[in-house]
Amino acid sequence: MDKLKIEASEALAGNVVISGAKNAALPILMAGVLAETDFVVTNVPNLRDVNTSCELLRCLGAEVTRSDNSEVRISTSSLDHFCAPYDLVKTMRASILILGPLLARFGTADVSLPGGCAIGARPVNLHLHGLEQMGAKIEVEEGYIKARVDGRLKGAHIFMDMVSVGATENLLMAATLADGETIIENAAREPEVIDLANCLIAMGAKIEGAGTDSIRIQGVESLNGCHYRVMPDRIETGSFLIAAAVTRGKIRCVDADPSTLEAVLAKLEDAGATITTGSDWIELDMQGKRPKAVNIKTVPYPGFPTDMQAQFCLLNVLAEGTSTITETIFENRFMHVPELIRMGANMELEGNTCIIQGIERLNGAQVMATDLRASASLVIAGLVAEGTTIVDRIYHLDRGYEHIEDKFKGLGGQVVRVS
Ligand SMILES: CC(=O)N[C@H]1[C@@H](OP(=O)(O)OP(=O)(O)OC[C@H]2O[C@@H](n3ccc(=O)[nH]c3=O)[C@H](O)[C@@H]2O)O[C@H](CO)[C@@H](O)[C@@H]1O
Numbered sequence: 001m002d003k004l005k006i007e008a009s010e011a012l013a014g015n016v017v018i019s020g021a022k023n024a025a026l027p028i029l030m031a032g033v034l035a036e037t038d039f040v041v042t043n044v045p046n047l048r049d050v051n052t053s054c055e056l057l058r059c060l061g062a063e064v065t066r067s068d069n070s071e072v073r074i075s076t077s078s079l080d081h082f083c084a085p086y087d088l089v090k091t092m093r094a095s096i097l098i099l100g101p102l103l104a105r106f107g108t109a110d111v112s113l114p115g116g117c118a119i120g121a122r123p124v125n126l127h128l129h130g131l132e133q134m135g136a137k138i139e140v141e142e143g144y145i146k147a148r149v150d151g152r153l154k155g156a157h158i159f160m161d162m163v164s165v166g167a168t169e170n171l172l173m174a175a176t177l178a179d180g181e182t183i184i185e186n187a188a189r190e191p192e193v194i195d196l197a198n199c200l201i202a203m204g205a206k207i208e209g210a211g212t213d214s215i216r217i218q219g220v221e222s223l224n225g226c227h228y229r230v231m232p233d234r235i236e237t238g239s240f241l242i243a244a245a246v247t248r249g250k251i252r253c254v255d256a257d258p259s260t261l262e263a264v265l266a267k268l269e270d271a272g273a274t275i276t277t278g279s280d281w282i283e284l285d286m287q288g289k290r291p292k293a294v295n296i297k298t299v300p301y302p303g304f305p306t307d308m309q310a311q312f313c314l315l316n317v318l319a320e321g322t323s324t325i326t327e328t329i330f331e332n333r334f335m336h337v338p339e340l341i342r343m344g345a346n347m348e349l350e351g352n353t354c355i356i357q358g359i360e361r362l363n364g365a366q367v368m369a370t371d372l373r374a375s376a377s378l379v380i381a382g383l384v385a386e387g388t389t390i391v392d393r394i395y396h397l398d399r400g401y402e403h404i405e406d407k408f409k410g411l412g413g414q415v416v417r418v419s
């Protein structure tokens, strides 16, 4: 099994090209099921989760081709299976996003119930409840969600009990083909929801309010394919900016979107970074200084993202001062903490808060994590640790970071993949 071997590195410097966003590409690929004509998605990152999504679409009978690494073409003319099997869903929870599109277009969907995962239980009750309000009959049998509707789904006024990105996306996709108007209240406002909505609009959907907490959808009879370019990955961008900050370097992220990262950039400025932005780039310059500790609390967008929590934990581990990091989205998202402690970090957990006393340097060690962003924080830790760090179980990283070792290498980071 592959591992990443990381040596203590100089301050990162140079440009890094940001890939398309995993968390936008996955729902957009699932939206392909809604399209009656050919659908072409560009800027799709070459990631394990994207491979899984393509495999899922193929397993339904869709034709999926990848002309080069970043373009995916989907044709649903031969789609004739309506089941997302356990073997695929267990490797990628986002497979649940096939439920809304399948049900809306074909009136039937069997989707393996995703289990919990390393970061929490992650139930899907909001997805199911919203679809039921739109007229679906849903049973859970033998580990599968079995959803059926006679004719079309019906527009509904849905009040979400809590903010859920995935449930908002599933219901948004389902509502595009429903009969009448759907309003999703307390909707997630994440940029990836807006990207999905823009894609659906390009396919012919009638959607207003994406990016606010109230999304209004007028159902249409059918949708066509379109050409759609996936937005830049704000979490990949943030991860490279953190790596530059902790190595006290200066980097520019190109093909990035600063407007989707305001909370993260504000915290980096509080940590002492000089941030400069253009319409599609972000530059961070630490001017050789050690970062200052910053307190963080994760909340839904536009607040500070949970997907950047592990990386900021690491920044605080190396920063000047004491800080607290509070995780409010997922109940078990601190798997990086024991591993960072093994590398010498001075931090402790109290409930959902991590208290960190900054130190100057970490020590290399053999580490592993069972979650994507925790793994990213360990790779970045390796760049500033004395000696060698080996990060194991990197299939988690391959779910969300394209060519991570090449991108670090381009910035002067000593990261290599070893078997
Ligand atoms: C593929 C993708 O886009 N993944 C992102 C998405 O995950 P995902 O869409 O799974 O996350 P949600 O926004 O749904 O989860 C937020 C919270 O709501 C809870 N919940 C969710 C649905 C539900 O039916 N019931 C329920 O209780 C979850 O357990 C969690 O505590 O948003 C998360 C929060 O920004 C990010 O960390 C993930 O990277």
Ligand SMILES: C=C(OP(=O)(O)O)C(=O)O
Pocket: 022, 023, 093, 094, 307, 372, 373, 400
């Ligand atoms: C938690 C994440 O993804 P997923 O929802 O696909 O597990 C993530 O991208 O950090």
